[in-house]
Amino acid sequence: MKRSISIQTLQRLPIYLNFLKELSQNKRMNISAKCIADNLRLGEIQVRKDLAAVSSGGKPKVGYVTEDLIKDIEINLGHNNLHDAVLVGAGKLGKALLSYDGFKGYGLNIVAAFDVCGDVLGSNDSGKQILAIDKMKDLCERMKVRIGIITVPADSAQKVCDMLVESGILAIWNFAPTHLSAPENILIKSENMASSLALLSMHLIKNIDSKKGEMDNEE
Amino acid sequence: MKRSISIQTLQRLPIYLNFLKELSQNKRMNISAKCIADNLRLGEIQVRKDLAAVSSGGKPKVGYVTEDLIKDIEINLGHNNLHDAVLVGAGKLGKALLSYDGFKGYGLNIVAAFDVCGDVLGSNDSGKQILAIDKMKDLCERMKVRIGIITVPADSAQKVCDMLVESGILAIWNFAPTHLSAPENILIKSENMASSLALLSMHLIKNIDSKKGEMDNEE
DNA sequence: GGTATATCGATATGCATTTATCGATATACC
DNA sequence: GGTATATCGATAAATGCATATCGATATACC
Known part of the structure; x- marks a missing residue:
């Protein structure tokens, strides 16, 4: 079951890990999927699905145990063996x-x-x-x-x-x-x-273009 | 119409560009989608679709004009304006x-x-x-x-x-x-x-694991 | 000039990933 | 202890992307 972590999920795991470690330093024991999603600007359901792929689960009303989640992610990322x-x-x-x-x-x-x-x-x-x-x-x-x-x-x-x-x-x-x-x-x-630069460049071009033709409802 | 270049396509454009510039140095006037695909280990159809999003088209039997393709990609990547x-x-x-x-x-x-x-x-x-x-x-x-x-x-x-x-x-x-x-x-x-490291790490873990249990048909 | 073939472009299928919906459940509060 | 609510997990729909299929067309060769 745990075999099937999608590539996309895998690439988000380090991001969760980073965020969770910050929380851990601030002594937050529990964290909900929604809270993670809001902070990281991701979808709530996406976060929950990602976490479901690596963790043993969270509890309603309280969310996940921060420390457990960190451990679960680290195991799945192979951070334990260098x-x-x-x-x-x-x-x-x-x-x-x-x-x-x-x-x-x-x-x-x-x-x-x-x-x-x-x-x-x-x-x-x-x-x-x-x-x-x-x-x-x-x-x-x-x-x-x-x-x-x-x-x-x-x-x-x-x-x-x-x-x-x-x-x-x-x-x-x-x-x-x-x-x-x-x-x-x-x-x-x-x-x-x-x-990566292509992405940035494209964003700028779109943005500057839409500013030039300030139609507000360009589509 | 040209508006809708998918993110995935956009990120492949620089790869095509790089390859095409090499060709151009070698004085290859024309290039087919299949040839690009084979050299870059991509799908032939994918290449054609990507190119269709930026270029005005190629000709049957000869393919695309290398120089034109380079220009088209550069325009779409915004390489013309720094x-x-x-x-x-x-x-x-x-x-x-x-x-x-x-x-x-x-x-x-x-x-x-x-x-x-x-x-x-x-x-x-x-x-x-x-x-x-x-x-x-x-x-x-x-x-x-x-x-x-x-x-x-x-x-x-x-x-x-x-x-x-x-x-x-x-x-x-x-x-x-x-x-x-x-x-x-x-x-x-x-x-x-x-x-990125997560990806590499995962590949190694899978590979080394499958070597350990040399079952050949592990699934 | 006619036919064969390489290659293109468009439409259709299939797969992966994301997003939505819904019921289940543990905690909080009265 | 009973009810309300936040949150989870599972199933279902939608989207985006990759791959397959097929007809169209320009060149090459006879």
Whole structure:
């Protein structure tokens, strides 16, 4: 039963988790689905359904027990067992991600970074090692690393992707602004900044347009 | 008619655009929907439908004219008119984004950054100014900036969000791992790393689990 | 010029996700 | 203790999106 958490629900779980942790700090013992929905600007029913997929249930009139809910979500997100990851491409974005110490809270542990460029090799100010790329496969296999993060320029992203697959990586987090091809069983999640910008841009265009033709009832 | 581009389609447009630009460099004049689909691992029909939403159409037997398609997509993405943006939070991620010079290609122009911390003020190695946050409102109003990028820690993100709204910002790109509340007419696009990680994590858990119980036909 | 074929566009089907409706139940208050 | 109410959970309808099917059409080749 618990197997079937939809992708959409899965992606909302971290948002609930974040909100619930805030509540927890403020010593709120109970929380209703409606309250969560109002605060997060989501539908009340949607929240209830999402929570139903992971939790053992709430009580009428009082809602859910905050702490229990947090635990349930964390279990379902796999935050209890940390996944090791390697990062390829120690440019600006790569270094920024390396230095970000919040990933552990999400179950991700970057063990090392790789790059071709000799200049950046060595220890980063994050304390993480930046190694030559030819050492990647060996390290991944030894440490059984299963997650790869790509922060190289677009034109070398596919090559890096292939290397990661070669190294036994099962899931790839891609920040390069390009599409990647990999075998079926490899999950590729692209953080497509361009797609996000498309959304913002579209919103602005619509908004500015509707302001120009201030008809009020444009449709 | 062209009004109704679905969100999903909109988010795929930059991917097509990227691919088409590569083709264009290789002097390919024409391209079929099937070819795009195969290269990008998408459905042929999906591609055709997406393209139908933005383009004036292709010809049987030859497909679409590459250059025309690029233009059509760029128009629909608003890449022709650059949107100005401000960035708040000149930490590691903020600086990384400031230094990334690829945004202009997506129609985004970061005009300045803001931070509370005195240390980082001044000119960045990106050439962009990092200013004190109290100057934000004035600058946004003067330059009619409509996009705000939030790269501050989670606990100050909402405060920054409010300030941006105050400054006349219409669309917010949020990198803080928290949910933000703003008036209805403000678009908030959160780059939720935790959500992405949830996806990766889930994939690994499923994969490793199915390997443990190597039943082959687990369902 | 006629026929074959690749490719397009439109309509229809199916699936996933969201939203709505309704009855059930635990707490609160009289 | 009985009734009112907030809230939950389940079932049903609606929506949005992806996939399938089919006829139309422009090019290529005979």
